[in-house]
Amino acid sequence: MAAHCEDSEQVVVGIETDNGLWVQALHAVGYRVYGINPLSASRYRDRHCVSGAKSDAGDAKILADLVRTDRHNHRQLADDSSAVHAIKVLARTHQSLVWARTRHSNALRAGLSQYYPAALAAFPDIDGRDALAVLQRAPDPSAGATLSLSKISSALKVAGRQRSIDARAREIQTALRSPQLHTSDQVVAALSASTTATVAVLLVLNTQISELQTQLTDHFETHPDADIYLSLPGLGVILGARVLGEFGDDPNRYTDAKSRKNYAATSQITVASGRRRAVIARHIKNRHLADAIDMWAYSSLRASPGARTFYDQHRAAGDTHHQALRALGNRFIGILHGCLRHHTHYNEHTAWARGIVNTCGSGCFRRPPFRRADRRLRAMLAG
Structure with missing residues (x-):
């Protein structure tokens, strides 16, 4: 590739993984690397060939076409530090x-x-x-x-x-x-x-x-952002390290709090077709990050009065324990994003000053959060 292009920033690489020595080498040279989910690559292959034929050369062309025309719909490899x-x-x-x-x-x-x-x-x-x-x-x-x-x-x-x-x-x-x-x-x-x-x-x-x-x-304690993570209620050294490691420290990776929540899979998705519509939780997610956020939300209930009130209001509205924790974790991710963006520590009054349930700009959901579709709606979606 270097023989065909003098400017490394003009080279865009699509690859079905986001880790490993080969990926690190491509990124170190200065190429723009996109880690393509294998499922996305498979669906893209079906767009051009429905016979089921598959080859390495064909897959390479598919990935090249994908990053050439649709890379704006995929996530570029983050520029995280070695730490x-x-x-x-x-x-x-x-x-x-x-x-x-x-x-x-x-x-x-x-x-x-x-x-x-x-x-x-x-x-x-x-x-x-x-x-x-x-x-x-x-x-x-x-x-x-x-x-x-x-x-x-x-x-x-x-x-x-x-x-x-x-x-x-x-x-x-x-x-x-x-x-x-x-x-x-x-x-x-x-x-x-x-x-x-x-x-x-x-x-x-x-x-x-x-x-x-x-x-x-x-x-973890030697990382520059460690004190910000540790200032958040419910985050200790181990949970803080897990969350930091999964989110990374590239300041340009997440354009806003919503993109960080989407990556963490705490935000809801909408399934809609015609008159059918359901708002449900994401089930395809990073299990390491999801587990850490769930434990973080649960641990914060004793450390933060605002978190406790937020959780209690969601439970009173009919949410299950895990639905309320998921909503609380989503709220905390928005708070974390703001703290990292402004390089400030968590403040209990600032985090919950604008209200609990209806402050959607701060990271919570409008009612109803993660409400499970009833049997009739599930049958409609399945049919």
């Missing part, structure tokens, strides 16, 4: 490991319920350090029933507990020695082996999550 790229990688890895820990914790709980209910009674927090330490030493009911107080106390100390060790050890011993139903020895042996393996995985996950959290904190 925010590092934060995004660490935040996504941390989040993925947290999700993996949840999956393995659920698997451990399900396995214990089949042969070791006393362990579930002893440890409500099954992936906690106390539970994992004791289950390492006693993965089956017979071993748990024979554990002495000294062995339980030793396991708790090794796990890091420093307070109420003796009292907690007695509680655990009482629970493990309580009467419970039993299954065959072969099944117990198999399930205990599964428990041992799952406990080992959870211990490694806990260690790696802790180490990643330290690294993520170090990277």
